Amino acid sequence: MWYKILYGLLVVVGGLAYGLLLGGISRKITARLHGRRGPTVFQNYIDLIKLIRKKTAISHGTMFFLAPMFRLLGGIGVLLLVPIVTKSAILSNFSFGGDLIVVLYFMVFGCLGMALGAADSGHPHSALAPTRGLAQMAGYELPFLISVIGLAIAHNTVSLGTLVSAQQGGILHWNLFQYPFLSIAGFIAMLGMYMAYPFSVVMAPQEIAVGPPTEYSSTFLSFMFTGRSLFGVGKYVLFMDLFLGGATNLLEAFVKTFAIFLFVVFITGVFPRYRTEQAVKFFWTYPVVIGLIDFIRIFIK
Amino acid sequence: MRKIVAIVFLAIIGFYIISIFSAFQFGDKYKGVSEHYVKEGIIENRGANLVTSIVVNYRGFDTLGEVTVLFLAATGLSFLLFSCKCEREFKRIKSSLVLRTATDTLFPMILLFGAYIFIHGHLTPGGGFQGGSVIASGVMLLFLSFRSFHPNHKTLSTIEVLAGISFAGIGLLGLVYAKSFLANSVLPLGQWNRLISAGVIPLIYIAVGLKVGAELSGLISDMISTTKED
Amino acid sequence: MIFFGASLLLILIGLYGALVKRNLIKIIIGLSIMDTGINMLIISLGFVKGGTAPIISLKSLFQKNSLLVDVSKIVDPLPQALVLTAIVIGVAVTAMALSVVIRMYSVKKSIEIDDFKELKW
C-alpha cells in the first residue's frame, strides 16, 4: 500500500513537471502565432519557484485559505485516478480507486474549492468567474457526456482500464476511428474544458484580471498554479485513454498527450473569444448534433 | 318569446298528463278505503256526514295539520307585516248607511249561522272550516261597515289558543284512554243522526270552527291594517 | 272527462301565469287558479255516476247499524275531505304570498318582477 503512495508522489512530480512544460510551450506557441517572441518555455517553472518563495502576508478568511489546497488536491486526485500507462505498476496510478464516473465527479472537486476560495475573497470579479465557469461547464459537458456515455455503452464498461484495453490492437481500434463523431464532440468539449480561446471568457485575463485567482498571490497562487497544471495533464491523459487508445508505455503517453495538447494550443491561438451564452449555445448545437450521430448509432445497435 | 316557450312546454306537460285520464273513467266506481268509509263510517262513528267522519276522525291528523297551516299562515302574516315595532293603523273609508244598518242586523245572525254550521258538522254539509269562514265573513262585514272597528287581538288569540289546545288535547286524551291519538272513543258515540252523537267529532269541529273563525278574523284584520308610516 | 280536461287546463293556465306574468299579484292569481284547478280535479276524481252526497241523514238509509243504500250510489267521500284540506292550504299559501308582496311593495313601491332581481348568479 505504502509504495503506492510513493508511486503516486512520483507521478505527481512528473506530472507537474510535464504540465508546467506544456504550459510554457503553450505560451510560446501562442506568442509566436501572435507574432511575439514570448517567454521561454521554462517560464512556468520560474514563475512557480518565484511564487513559492514569496511570503504569504494576507488572508481573506478560512475558505480563502483552504481553496488552494482543494485546488491542488483536485489536480492530484484527477491525475492519480486516470491510468497513464495501463498495466504499469507505477503509471496505472490509483485508477483502482474508481472508474470513469468517479473521475468525472472528482474533477469538480478542485474547481469547487477554487470557486469557494475566490468567492470568499469578497472580490466581485472572482465570484463572477466561477458563475461563468459553471455556465460554460453546463455547455461543454453535454457533448462531453454524449461521447463518454456513448463510449461506455458501446464498450459496456465505465472502467477506464477496460476502455483502454478494448482499444488495443491497432490504430483503427481507437475510439477516434471507431466512433469519429463521438470523438469530435468530445474534443470540442475539451476545448471548453480548458477554458482557452475561444472559450476563455471564464478566466478573461484582460478584463477581470485573472478570474478566480484575482485576490491570490504568492504561495496560494503557486498552489493554484500547480493544481491547474496537474489538472491539465490529468485531462490530457483522460482524453488519451478515452479516444486515442491509451498508452502502453510512457513514450506513447507523452506523444499522445502532446498531440492532444498541440491540438488545443493551435485552436486556442487562432480563435477569438465567445461570450458565455454564445459558448453555451455553441456547445449545445454543433458538437451535440455531431455526437448524437454516433450516439444514436450505438443506441440502435 | 317567453310566452311561446311557456305555451310549448305547458302543452307538452298537458299532453303527458292528459294521457293518464284515459285510464280513469269519469264517474267510475271507486274502490279501496273509501268503500270502507262508506260502509263502516256510520257504524264506527255514528256521524251522518261521512265527509266529516273522514275529516275529523279517519283523517283527523290531516285536519290537525290543516288547522296548523292556517294558524301558521295567520302567525306568519302578522310576523311579516308587523315585523317592525310600529303602531298599527287602520285606514278605511267611511261606509254607507245601508251597509252599517244591514250589518247591525246581519252580524249576529251570521255568527249564529256559523256556529250552527260547525256544531252540526257531523250531521249536515259543512263543518268547522266552513263555519269558521262564515264567522270570519261576519267580522269582515264589521270591518267594512265600521271605520273604528278593530278586533281585540288578545281575545282573538285566546280563543284561538284555547281552541287549538283543545283539539290537540282531545287527541291526546284519545291516546290516554284508547291508546291511540285522536281516537274517537273518549266519549260515547251515541245515537246516529243526533246532535250529541259521534263522540268527539262535534267537539273537535267546534274547536276547529272557533279557531278558524278567530284566525281568519285576525288574518283579515292584519291585512287591512297597515303599519303607521313615519 | 270534460272535468278532467278543464281542471287540467286550469292548472296549466295557472302555471302559465307563474311562467309569464311580470306582476307579482298576477303570479299569485296564477297560483290560485292552479289551486282551483287541482281542487276541481280532486272532486271530479271522486265523482260516481248517479251518486248522492256522502251524507246519510235520512232514516230510510240507515237502520239498525246497517246501510240500506247502495254503496255504489254514494260518491267517494275521501276526495271531498281532501279537497277541504287542500283549499285551506291554498288559502294559507295565498295569504303568505300576499303578505310578502305587501312587504315588498312597501320597500320598493313596485310589484314588478324586474325590480326584484337582486339575488342572482
Added chain:
Amino acid sequence: MVNPVVIIAITLMAAFSIGIFQFFGKKFVRGVFWLTILFDFSAVLSIAYGFLTGKITKPIMVKIGGFPPPIGINLSVDRFGAYLAVVIFFIGAMAAYHWLNKGIDDPEPKALVLMLLLLLGSTGMIFTQDFFNLFVFIEITSIASYGLVASNVDWSSLEASFKYIVIGSISSTFVLLGAVLLYKFGGSLNMLDISSKITPSRYGGVLMIIAIMFLFGLLIELELFPMNGWALDIYQGANPAVVAILAGGIVKGFYLVFVRSAIYLKFPYILKIGLIFGLTTYLVSQFFAWKQKDIRRLFGYSSVGQLGLLVLAAGFYVGGGLQGIDKTYMLLAIVFFVLNHSFSKSTLFFITDLIEEKDIEKWKGVLKGNKLLKTLFSTSVLSMAGAPPFIGFWAKLFFVLAIPKQYFYVVVLVLLGAVAEIIYYFNLYRITSSDSENCFEIKGSIVPASMNTLVLLGLSFLSGYYFFLYTRISVSTNLLIMMGAAIIIYIFGFSRIFQWVLSLGILSYALYLFKNININLQGFFLLFILVGGLILVFATYPVSKKYSWSFYPLLIFSVLSMVGIALAKEWISLFIFWELMSWSSYLIINQGSKAKKASWVYLVMSAIGGYAMLSGIKLLTSGPNLVPGFNSTAMRYSTLSAILIFTAFLIKMATAPVHIWAREAYGESPDGFTPILSGILSKMGVFGAILTVVYLLPHTAHSSVILYGLALFGALTALFMALFAAFQENVKKVLAYSSVSQVGYILIGIALASSLGYSAALYHTVNHLIFKGLLFVAVAGIIYRTGTSYLPEMGGLIRRMPVTFLAFLMGIITLAGIPPLSGFAGKWLLYSALLEKKWMFILLIAMFASIVAFMYCYKLLHTIFLGQLRDKYIKVKEVPLPIAIVELVLAGLTMAVGIKPSLILDFSDKVVKSLGFYGPGYAYQGAHRIVSKFGYWNAYFMAVFAIGAFIIALVLFFLVKAKIRKVGQLDIGYSGEVPDSPESVHFGYDLYAHMRRAVSPFISPIMENSYKKVYNGIAAFVDYARRFYTGDLNTYAMWVIITLSFIFYIFYKGVF
C-alpha cells in the same frame, strides 16, 4: 321511548299556546319554546337511541284514530327517520339559540312559533306514512319556511321568500296531484298499501306519469339543477340562522321523503334521475361556486351540490342493483353525507352570521386571532371538503367503494367535483387565513357553532370507527392512539416548549414501538420516517415561534400519517393515510405567512393526486373484494388503474409535468416544516411509486412503456428543475427546485425496476433526507437569524456562522455528488443501473442534470456565505443550538455514509431482497470496494484521500494562521479604489444572467402558465355560465316546467 305522535301533539299545543303566553312576556315564551324543544329532542333521541342500541328493531307504527293502516293515517318511525329527527331538532335548537342571541328584530314570539312549526312540519314529514298527510306536512314546513325566510331585515330576503313561495307552490301542486292520482290509482293513500299494489310491470304509462309528478314535486324541493335558482337565492338572501336549519335539517327531511317515496313507488328510473340530475347538479354547482363573491351563496352552491350527490347516492342505493356489503356501504355513505352536511354547513352559516360580512374578499384575515373561531371554521370546511379524518371523508370513501364498477365514470366525475369543491372552499380558506389589518368583531353567540362542531367531531370519530369496522381494514391501534395524542398537543397550545417535548416524545415512543420491525420496503420507510422525523422535528423549536399553536399537532399528525402509509397493508388504508398526510401538511404549509396561495396550489394538486389514486384503487376492486391488498397478484390490472395510482405519487414527488406546486409550497412553507416536506414527505411518493412498480405494474399490459416514460419524466425533472433552481433568488425556492430535481433521480431509479435501480433509489432517498434536511434546517436557522430568505440580501455569513457554513458545505458537496461524501454513491449506483439497462438517453439527461446542478450549488454557497458581509448582519449570531445540533448530526451522517456507504446499503439490500431480487445488483470486493458489472469504486479510499488531504490543509491553516494577517472584507484589489460599502461589491443578484440569455426559452414557466391558463379558462367559463341563474322568477319557474317536460319525455313509454 315516547310515542312519536306525542311529539307532534305537544309541539303543536306549545305552538298554539304561545299565542297566550306572549301576553306574559318574552321570557315566558322563550321558556315554553325551549321546554318544547328539549322535550322533542329528548323524545326523538330516546327513539333513536333505541334503534341504535338495537332495543327497537322494527319501525314504530302509530295508528292515529285507532284505525288500521289503509283506513286511517298512520305514522311510522323507522331508524333513519328517528336519526334524522334528532339531527333536525338539534340543528333547529342551535339555530334558534343563535337567532335569539343575535336578537330577533321581528316579533319574537311569532318567530318562535314559526320555528317550532317548521321543526314540527319536517318531523311529521319524516314520520308520516300517508301520501296526503305528507303533503300537509310539506305545506306546514313550506309555509313556516316562507315566513322565516322572509324574516331577515334585508329586503332581499323578501325577494327570496317570494321566489320560494312560487316555486314551492308549483312543487306542492305536483305533490298533491301525484298524491291524489295515486289514491285514484291504488284506492288508498297509505304508502305501504299503495306500494303493495305496485309491481314494476305495472309501470306503463299511467303509473309512470303519476309517480313522476309526485317525485318531481319532491325533486324541486331537493334543489336539483336546473331548477334550483330559488334555493340559491334563499341561501344568499335569507337569515343565516334560518338557512342553517333549512340546509342542515329540513332539506334532509325532503330527501328522506323522496327516497322513501321512490322506494314505496318502486320507481324504476331512480338511478337515472340520480345520474342525470344528481350528478349534473353536483358538478355544475361545484364549478359555479368558483367565482362566487357572496359567501352565503357560495355555501349555497355547496349545499346544492351536496344534495345532488345525495340524490345520486340514493339512485344507486335504491335503483343501482347493489347487493350485500355494497348496499351497506352506500347506505353508510348516505348517512354520513347527510350528517356531515347538516352539521358542517349549519356551522358555516352560523359563522357567516357571526361575522356579518357577505363579500368574500372582506373575509380576509377573519380567522386571525380567534382560535376558537378558527377551529370551528376549519373543522367545518375540512369536513365539507372531505378531508380525513372528518366524516365527509368517510362518506366519500364509502360512496366510491360502493359504486358498481361499470359506473366508473361516475366515480371519476364525482371525484372531479370533489376537486372543484376543494378549489373554491380552500380559496375561501386562503382568504380567511391570510394576514390582514381588518378587525373583526364576533356578533352573536359562538355556542351553537361550537356545539355543532363538537357533534361533528364525535360523528367523525364514530364514522371512522364504522369505516374500519365494516371494511375490516386493520389499522394499528398504537398509531391511532398516537394520533390521538396529537390532539393533546393541540390542547397544550399555550406552551410551545411543552408541545415540542411532547412531539419528540411521541416520535421516540413510536420508534421504540417499531424498533424490531422487519426491514422490508415498509419497515425501511417506517424507520426512515421516524428517525428522520425525530431529527428534523428536533430542529423546529427555535423557528416554531412564528407559527400557530396548531403547528406541532399537525406536524405530529403528518409524520404519523406517513407512518400509517408505511404500515398500510391495503391500497385503501394507504389512501386514507395518504389523504391525512396531504391535508395535515397543507394546513402546516398554510401557516407560512406568504404561503396562502402556494398551499392552495399544493392542496389542489394533492387532491387531484389523491382522488386519482382513489379512482385507480376503485378500478382494482373486483367483486366482493372491496379492499384490494398490495399483493393480490392473481389478476391482471388495467393499465389505467396503475397510471391513476401513480399520478398521486408523481404529484407528491412533484415530477416534471405536475411540479407546479413545489416551488412556492417549499419556498413559503414554515421553515421548520420545509425539511420534513422535502426530506420525508415527498419520499412517500417514492414509497408509493416503488409499491406500484413492484406490485401493480408487472400485472398490466404496457408496463415497459410506462416505466420508460416514468424514467424519462424523472430525467427531465432532474434536468429542468436543476436548471430552474439556478435562476431563483429565494434560498428556499432554490432548494425547492433542487429537491424536486433530486427526487427525479429517485424516480429514474424506481422506473428501472431492477435491483440496482431500487438500491439507487432507496440509497438516494435516505441520502436526500440527510443532505436536504441539513440544507433546509441550516437555511431555517439562517432565516431565523437574518430575517430574510432573499439571496441577494445575504452574503459573507461565513464570518458569523462558521459551523453552519461547514455543515452547509458538506451538504452541498453531498448534493452535488462529489466523491468524498455520501452523495456520490447514489449517483454511481444510479448510473450503473442505467448502464445495465442501456437507457442511454436517460443516462445522458441524468448525468447532464447533475452537471447543471453545480450551478445552483455554487450559487447557494456563494450568495449566502461568501462575498461581502452586510453591515446589518455584523452582529448576527450563529444559528440556535437545536438547529446547530441537527446540522452537525446530519453532517456527521453524510460523512460517515460517505466513508462507509454500507451504513445505508445494508438496509436497502434487505429491502431489495424482500422485493424478490436475489441481491442488490452490485457486490463488495474486499471491505470497501463496490463493484458492478461496469466498474467499481472505492468509497473508503476516496474518503480517506479527500478527508486526509482536507485535514492536512486544516492543520496547515492553523500553523500558518498566526503569520498571516487577516484583512478586512473591503480590502480588495478593486482598481486601486477602496469600495465604500459591502453592498456595492457583493456579487449576489442574478448570478447566472449570462446563462439566462442562453437558456431563456427553457426556463420560462411554460407548465405553470398552462396550468394557470386552464384554471383561468375554466374559472372564466363557469363565471359566465353561472349567469344561468338570472334572478328572474319567471325564468326559474320556466326551468321547472322545462325539466318536467324533459323528465316526461325521457321516462315515458307512451299510452298513446
